[in-house]
């Protein structure tokens with residue numbers, strides 16, 4: 145049964161440029177009592193930075209600090225346990241505000257239902273509380289816009305791959321599709337570059353860092369550092385153009 149108490153907004157704040165937050169997203173931010181956002185112990189929240197100019201001084205801030213970042217493999221059991229416990233505790237913290245009638249805005253970078261920490265809050269609270277989701281401009285579309293690449297034409301297939309996947313999984317997926325985005329590059333960049341070269345896709349691949357942020361960078365893939373890419377980076381491989389001769 146839905147209890148008519150507080151409410152959650154899951155707001156997508158877009159890929160980096162604050163002007164890419166929707167009007168509806170801004171209204172939700174400004175009408176909330178509490179502004180919640182994820183951060184690490186080492187880095188402040190990017191979503192909070194993006195939404196900053198819409199947040200008022202009288203709103204309560206609720207940072208949600210991950211217990212782990214990249215020290216542990218996301219496949220390890222220790223990581224899984226710590227992160228599950230963190231989301232359970234986060235849900236409990238939010239409930240305390242909701243049960244006193246507060247409106248909470250959870251900020252999410254890009255879109256809130258696309259590889260976002262907001263989803264773990266949503267999954268835990270959706271049966272019991274009112275949740276309104278306000279979509280955001282995903283980084284995939286900001287990257288395509290900055291690179292000026294049409295992503296897919298007509299009936300072409302487009303898939304999103306996490307670079308964390310194994311070499312074999314990446315290779316199989318890349319062989320079976322027309323257009324791709326590869327996200328979560330980080331320390332997997334050398335592996336991805338090797339696979340793209342093996343499948344002769346490297347010459348079509350476009351690399352971008354921090355799309356739509358002030359320090360956005362477009363770098364030819366062959367010049368990208370092999371050791372580690374920034375967290376906010378991705379590779380797009382667009383579908384073949386349908387304009388004759390191009």
Ligand SMILES: C[S@@+](CC[C@H](N)C(=O)[O-])C[C@H]1O[C@@H](n2cnc3c(N)ncnc32)[C@H](O)[C@@H]1O
Nearest residue numbers: 159254255258259282283327328354355376377
């Ligand atoms: C956990 S996912 C978050 C996706 C986000 N919810 C969205 O809709 O864009 C994080 C990955 O998205 C990509 N990403 C997010 N923002 C980006 C940006 N501004 N420029 C390039 N890549 C970005 C990176 O590959 C990063 O590792």
